[in-house]
């Protein structure tokens with residue numbers, strides 16, 4: 600890094616941190632105390648949080664004076680009403696933080712800023728944003744604020760993903776523990792690494808490979824994915840009391856015209872109709888001229904959000920002093 604960045608003056612490092620728990624609903628400057636709190640959240644995001652923390656500790660070793668800022672995937676969702684945050688579990692579990700957090704918040708925050716630049720008439724709109732990548736989730740946002748989202752306590756809930764199952768009857772877990780003798784480590788491997796598109800297809804976790812495959816199980820994996828996107832998008836429309844626009848973003852959402860077409864087809868009854876040619880050309884607005892609900896493809900930019908938050912924290916705490924790399 601020192602070599603690559605020799606002509607650059609580093610002023611700070613911003614990080615995506617997937618889980619902020621109940622404690623962090625905004626970006627925060629990294630301190631040893633903050634780091635300890637982020638480490639305590641590792642069990643809630645075992646696929647992501649350890650890597651987020653590893654980057655911070657590595658950087659702190661090389662640049663001990665460099666200010667570092669943690670920007671949370673969960674923070675954007677702190678505006679949701681209580682019904683969207685609560686599981687129907689005994690109160691004491693809710694009180695200790697067993698609740699729905701939601702993720703991909705930096706991506707949703709970027710889209711919330713970008714959409715009104717593209718379509719000012721939608722500034723107050725009820726929008727379902729489909730962040731479809733390796734990890735996938737949906738966010739229902741109204742006037743740019745999160746109302747509801749498909750992920751929950753961890754990044755396992757909601758849509759099927761590359762290697763995660765999405766929504767699952769918790770009774771399945773009791774069955775696997777009791778009848779198959781699975782312990783927490785084996786369950787974690789099953790749910791974070793072996794399920795989702797990979798588990799259903801037996802072929803790949805990559806949507807491109809599944810769309811190219813002749814294997815009927817690959818086709819089933821794609822169909823299961825599109826079915827759940829449409830079904831859960833309709834659920835978010837109910838959370839918002841209506842639907843005024845749909846946005847596709849992230850790896851699959853930005854690049855896969857067939858997935859967008861199939862999801863839109865399943866949402867036709869809600870007034871979502873796309874224009875085939877615009878969709879294939881990956882236009883910014885892909886809805887048909889007579890579609891009640893406009894549909895957009897907007898490339899996300901989580902890094903830009905992180906940079907912007909990091910500069911904001913620096914300006915706020917007046918630490919933007921000349922720091923030579």
Ligand SMILES: Nc1ncnc2c1ncn2[C@@H]1O[C@H](COP(=O)(O)OP(=O)(O)O)[C@@H](O)[C@H]1O
Pocket residue numbers: 731732733734761804805806807849850851854855
């Ligand atoms: N042209 C494409 N068609 C279908 N899927 C694609 C295409 N390009 C990328 N993808 C999918 O996007 C996924 C990665 O999305 P991305 O948002 O970069 O994921 P993440 O940030 O969660 O790693 C890949 O796993 C791949 O399945």
Ligand SMILES: CC(=O)OP(=O)(O)O
Pocket residue numbers: 617647672702703732733734735754
């Ligand atoms: C939260 C999450 O699932 O992130 P990613 O899409 O990066 O896996």
Ligand SMILES: [Mg+2]
Pocket residue numbers: 732849
């Ligand atoms: Mg991503």
